[in-house]
Amino acid sequence: MKAIQNKNQTAIERAQRKRIEGERSSRHFCASPSCFDPRSPILVGDLQPVLQASVGKAKMVFFHSECWKNQ
Numbered sequence: 673m674k675a676i677q678n679k680n681q682t683a684i685e686r687a688q689r690k691r692i693e694g695e696r697s698s699r700h701f702c703a704s705p706s707c708f709d710p711r712s713p714i715l716v717g718d719l720q721p722v723l724q725a726s727v728g729k730a731k732m733v734f735f736h737s738e739c740w741k742n743q
């Protein structure tokens with residue numbers, strides 16, 4: 673019984689930690705031209721990294737998951 677309780681406890685803690693991390697700001701700004709908030713860094717939980725091929729090399733760009741879906 674104790675082992676099961678500990679396991680649940682850990683899962684809850686992990687979920688809470690994940691939520692806190694999701695509310696943190698990343699250092700990335702949204703690349704969407706129709707972004708609803710282009711001046712603020714994207715929250716970690718909302719970050720959609722996209723590998724974009726340009727001339728000769730690939731580069732990573734970032735979107736809000738919402739902006740990425742609405743493209």
Ligand SMILES: [Zn+2]
Pocket residue numbers: 702703704706707708709710735736739
């Ligand atoms: Zn955006």
